[in-house]
Amino acid sequence: MPKQPAVPVAETEIDWGGLLDQFAANAGGGQVFYLKAGKNRVRLLPPKSKNPFIAVDTTYRNRTRTKYLVGAVVPEAVDLERNPEDVGVRAVLLTRQQIHTILTNQTEGFDLFSPEGNGLTIIKAGSGLNTTVTISVTPKPIPLTDDVLEAWKTFDLEAVAKDWVAYQKSQAENNGAGGEAEEDED
DSSP, X not given: OOOOOOOOOOOOOOOHHHHHHHHHHHHTOTTEEEOOSEEEEEEEOOOSSSOOEEEEEEEETTEEEEEEEXXXXXXXXXXXXXXXXXXXXXXXXXXXXXXXXXXXHHHTTOOOSSTTOEEEEEEEESOGGGOEEEEEEEEEEOOOOHHHHHHHHHOOHHHHHHHHXXXXXXXXXXXXXXXXXXXXXX
């Protein structure tokens, strides 16, 4: 069989960062922050309703659990190269036990949700079912900037939650086992 001539590849510049942003936005993943191993700095945002937490079901190894999304500023999530206006507003995914710890701190007098309140340092160690998470309140308040408060006004936590749940379901269907890559303790 004679050798076929090579088909020329069109020389098109691909915006890989833009594609990544588009993929993340479609999956709800770009707006959802997952706790990383090590230290995570988080500043919770003022609630827009009576309950600042939105319950979402997650699946890991065919086991469904409820976790929660809450609005926060995550300085480590800011990517000014992809979005020069990014101020770090994200939906942070937390377990029931982590929410309990946050609410305990709030009821013990720490101001975690007001524009003048304190931040959180969340340290995650281990992985899978052997994950430990320690949550501590920053000693000094971390006031929210006007830019953050403006971004929070337009951030739709409920829409992010719906997109994230749809993405998790599609991952479970495609992988046959479950959406999340790893399950934390709850």
